[in-house]
Amino acid sequence: MTEAPNGRTEAAGATSSASSGEYLLETRGLKMHFPIKAGVLKRTVGHVKAVDGVDLQVRQGETLGLVGESGCGKSTLARLILRLLEPTAGEVVFEGENILGYDRKRMLRVRRDMQIIFQDPYASLNPRMTVGNIIAEPLKTHDIGGSSGERKRRVQELLEIVGLNPEHYNRYPHEFSGGQRQRIGVARAVALNPKLIICDEPVSALDVSIQAQVVNLLQDLQKEFGLTYVFIAHDLSVVKHISDRVAVMYLGKIAEISDRKGLYAEPRHPYTNALLSAIPVPDPEKERARRRVVLAGDVPSPANPPSGCNFHTRCPRVREYCKEHVPPLIPQEKNGGAEAGESPDHRASCFFPVLEGQRIDERAESTPYRVSER
Amino acid sequence: MAMLEVNDLKTHFKTQDGTVKAVDGVSFSLEPGETLGIVGESGSGKSVTALSLMQLNPKPPVEYPEGEILFEGQDLLKASESRMQKIRGNDIAMIFQDPMTSLNPVFTVGDQITEAIRIHQQVSKGEAKKRAVQVLKDVGIANPERRVDEYPHQYSGGMRQRAMIAMGLSCNPKVLIADEPTTALDVTIQAQILELMVDLQEKYGTAIVMITHDLGVVAQLADKVMVMYAGRAVEQGPTDDVFYDPMMPYTWSLLRSIPRLDTAGEVRLLPIKGTPPSLIFLPEGCNFNPRCPFVKDECHRIDPALEGKKPGHAAACILSPEELENKKHRVDEELGVEG
Numbered sequence: 019m020t021e022a023p024n025g026r027t028e029a030a031g032a033t034s035s036a037s038s039g040e041y042l043l044e045t046r047g048l049k050m051h052f053p054i055k056a057g058v059l060k061r062t063v064g065h066v067k068a069v070d071g072v073d074l075q076v077r078q079g080e081t082l083g084l085v086g087e088s089g090c091g092k093s094t095l096a097r098l099i100l101r102l103l104e105p106t107a108g109e110v111v112f113e114g115e116n117i118l119g120y121d122r123k124r125m126l127r128v129r130r131d132m133q134i135i136f137q138d139p140y141a142s143l144n145p146r147m148t149v150g151n152i153i154a155e156p157l158k159t160h161d162i163g164g165s166s167g168e169r170k171r172r173v174q175e176l177l178e179i180v181g182l183n184p185e186h187y188n189r190y191p192h193e194f195s196g197g198q199r200q201r202i203g204v205a206r207a208v209a210l211n212p213k214l215i216i217c218d219e220p221v222s223a224l225d226v227s228i229q230a231q232v233v234n235l236l237q238d239l240q241k242e243f244g245l246t247y248v249f250i251a252h253d254l255s256v257v258k259h260i261s262d263r264v265a266v267m268y269l270g271k272i273a274e275i276s277d278r279k280g281l282y283a284e285p286r287h288p289y290t291n292a293l294l295s296a297i298p299v300p301d302p303e304k305e306r307a308r309r310r311v312v313l314a315g316d317v318p319s320p321a322n323p324p325s326g327c328n329f330h331t332r333c334p335r336v337r338e339y340c341k342e343h344v345p346p347l348i349p350q351e352k353n354g355g356a357e358a359g360e361s362p363d364h365r366a367s368c369f370f371p372v373l374e375g376q377r378i379d380e381r382a383e384s385t386p387y388r389v390s391e392r
Numbered sequence: 393m394a395m396l397e398v399n400d401l402k403t404h405f406k407t408q409d410g411t412v413k414a415v416d417g418v419s420f421s422l423e424p425g426e427t428l429g430i431v432g433e434s435g436s437g438k439s440v441t442a443l444s445l446m447q448l449n450p451k452p453p454v455e456y457p458e459g460e461i462l463f464e465g466q467d468l469l470k471a472s473e474s475r476m477q478k479i480r481g482n483d484i485a486m487i488f489q490d491p492m493t494s495l496n497p498v499f500t501v502g503d504q505i506t507e508a509i510r511i512h513q514q515v516s517k518g519e520a521k522k523r524a525v526q527v528l529k530d531v532g533i534a535n536p537e538r539r540v541d542e543y544p545h546q547y548s549g550g551m552r553q554r555a556m557i558a559m560g561l562s563c564n565p566k567v568l569i570a571d572e573p574t575t576a577l578d579v580t581i582q583a584q585i586l587e588l589m590v591d592l593q594e595k596y597g598t599a600i601v602m603i604t605h606d607l608g609v610v611a612q613l614a615d616k617v618m619v620m621y622a623g624r625a626v627e628q629g630p631t632d633d634v635f636y637d638p639m640m641p642y643t644w645s646l647l648r649s650i651p652r653l654d655t656a657g658e659v660r661l662l663p664i665k666g667t668p669p670s671l672i673f674l675p676e677g678c679n680f681n682p683r684c685p686f687v688k689d690e691c692h693r694i695d696p697a698l699e700g701k702k703p704g705h706a707a708a709c710i711l712s713p714e715e716l717e718n719k720k721h722r723v724d725e726e727l728g729v730e731g
Binding site: 087088197198226227229230233253255258259282292294296299301302316 | 433434548549550551578579580581582583584586587605606607608609610611612631632635636645646647649650651652653654656657660661662663664665667668683
C-alpha cells in the first residue's frame with residue numbers, strides 16, 4: 019500500500035493498473051534485463067539486471083531527482099520511461115495510461131509530452147545541422163508550427179527563451195561552447211511544450227562556472243511552463259539543489275526515496291548515509307569536523323547481483339539476515355522516534371535503517387525492522 | 393629551503409595563431425607533508441603547470457621563457473633529460489586523471505609497477521615484484537599476490553586508480569602530483585582514494601600537489617590553495633582564508649556558483665556569466681573583467697598583479713578588501729541572502 023501525499027490511501031504496485039490522476043508519471047515493477055550472449059550460437063548465458071523492479075511516482079510540476087553511482091541503472095530507467103528501450107517487465111503509466119502497449123502512432127503523440135536532455139552536449143547535437151534545424155526538427159516530426167516561416171519564428175523565440183542570440187539560427191553546433199550547446203539541447207526539449215522532461219546528467223559535462231547557468235535556466239523554465247522534471251545525476255549536491263523529491267538507486271533498485279528534506283536530513287538507508295558522507299563540502303572547517311563513512315569495495319556487477327539485500331556486500335551494518343532476505347521499500351520513521359510516526363513519503367529498503375542518533379557503522383541491535391509485516 | 397619552489401613559471405605554446413600563454417607567471421612553494429590544492433576550470437592551466445613540474449610538455453611547441461622550478465634547490469628547467477629521468481617517478485611522481493588510458497593495456501599491472509621500481513633502483517626482478525605486491529597491498533587492493541599478475545582491464549575503475557597510485561608511490565616520492573585523481577570516479581570510490589592519499593601522506597610525509605576543479609576536495613585535503621584563471625594564479629593563500637574570505641571576485645563567484653550539500657536548495661545559484669577567455673585573445677586589462685560581477689572602469693585598463701592582501705594571502709584584483717566586502721554585501725542583499 020502506498021499512501022498519497024494528501025493522506026488518501028490507494029492501491030499501487032506492480033499488480034494494479036488502476037489509473038491515478040495525481041501522478042503524471044508512474045512506473046510499476048519496471049524491469050530491464052539485458053541478455054548476455056556467448057558462444058558461436060549466441061546463446062543467452064545470463065542477464066544484466068540493469069533495472070530490477072522500480073516503482074516510481076512523479077507528480078505534476080515537481081522535480082524528482084534520481085541519484086546513484088555509475089552502473090546503477092539511472093540512465094536505463096530514463097530510456098525505459100521514454101520507451102527508447104522496451105522493458106522486460108512492468109508498466110510505464112503516463113497520465114494514467116500504460117504507454118507500453120501503444121502502437122507507433124499513439125506513441126508519437128505521447129512523445130510530444132515527454133522529452134529528454136542528454137548528458138553530452140557534444141554528442142547529442144548533429145554537427146551537420148544548423149542550430150535552427152536542430153531545434154525545428156521536433157516541430158517538423160510532429161508537424162506543428164505551421165509554415166517554415168512560422169517555424170523559424172518559433173525557433174528564434176526558443177533560442178531567446180534559453181538565453182541564446184536568435185540571430186545565431188544559422189550557426190552550427192561547433193560554433194558554440196559547451197554551456198551554449200546544452201542550452202540548445204534544452205531549447206530542443208522544450209520546443210513541443212512537453213509536460214515531462216527527463217534530464218539525464220544535464221550538467222555533468224560542464225565546467226563548474228557554467229553548471230549554475232544551466233541549472234538556473236532549467237529552474238526558470240520549470241516555473242514559466244509548469245514543467246515536470248526527472249533529474250538524473252550522480253552529483254548529490256546538484257540534485258539537492260534542484261529536486262523536490264529524491265530517489266537513490268543502487269544496482270537497479272530504489273534504495274531510498276523521500277522528499278528532499280527527509281532524504282538529506284534523515285537518511286535511513288546505510289547506502290544513502292554513506293553517499294552523503296562521501297561528498298566533500300567546500301567548507302574547510304566543516305570538512306575537518308566531519309566523520310566520513312568510507313564504503314569498502316566496488317559496486318557489484320549487475321549481471322550477478324548479491325543475494326538478499328543487494329547492498330549487503332558493502333554495508334557496514336550487515337547482518338546474516340540481510341544476506342538471505344530482500345528488503346521491501348517501506349515507510350520510515352520520522353525523527354523523534356516511534357511517537358513521531360512514520361512518513362509514508364519517506365521509504366527505504368533496509369531491514370536495519372539508520373535511525374535518529376545512530377551512526378551507520380553501529381550495528382543495529384534490534385530484530386529486523388518490522389519484518390513481521392512481510 | 394622549501395622542498396619544491398616554483399618562481400614565476402611561464403609555459404608558452406607557440407602556435408600558428410599566436411602564442412598561447414598556458415601558464416603565465418605562477419609561483420608557489422611546498423614543504424614536506426604539505427598539500428597544495430590547485431583549482432580552476434578546464435583550460436586554466438592547471439594540468440600544464442603539473443606537466444611543467446615534471447618537464448613532460450612536448451618541446452617544441454612548448455617554451456619556458458622565464459621562471460624556475462627549484463626541487464631541493466636545483467632548477468629542473470635547466471636539468472638535463474637524463475637527470476630528469478632520475479627525478480621523474482623517483483622523487484616526483486604523478487597520478488593522472490584517467491586511469492583507463494594511463495595504464496598500458498598489454499602489460500600486467502605488476503609489470504608496470506616493477507618497471508618503475510627497476511628504473512630507479514638496483515634491485516632484482518624478484519625483489520621488485522615483491523615490492524610491487526607490497527605497494528598494491530598498501531593501496532588496499534585485495535589479493536595483491538594474484539592481482540599483481542592481472543591486466544588493467546581486469547581491474548575496476550577504482551582499482552585502476554589505486555594501481556596508478558601504487559605505481560606513483562612505488563619509489564616513495566617526495567612530491568606527488570595528482571592531476572584530478574578522482575574526477576572519473578564515483579563518490580564512494582573517491583572517498584576511498586582520498587582517504588588512502590591522506591593515510592599515505594601521513595605515513596611517508598609526501599608533499600602533494602592536488603589539482604582539481606572540485607572545491608570540496610580542496611577544502612577536505614589542502615593546507616593551501618592556488619586558484620588559477622586563464623593561465624595565472626589569481627588567488628593564493630591558506631585554505632581557510634581563501635574559502636572564508638576570498639579576495640578575488642573569481643574565487644568568490646566560483647564558491648557562489650556551485651550547489652553545496654550543506655546549503656543546496658536554500659539559495660539560488662549565482663552563475664558566472666560568459667565563458668573562460670581564449671588564451672590567444674585575452675581581454676584588455678584584467679583577464680576576468682568580462683565575467684566579473686564587480687567590474688569597474690579601471691578593470692578594463694589595469695591588469696592587476698598578484699599582490700598580498702593579508703599575510704600569506706594574495707589576490708590579483710584592484711579592488712581593496714573593503715570595496716570588495718561592500719560589493720559582496722550588495723549582491724547578497726539583492727539576492728536576499730543573509731550574512
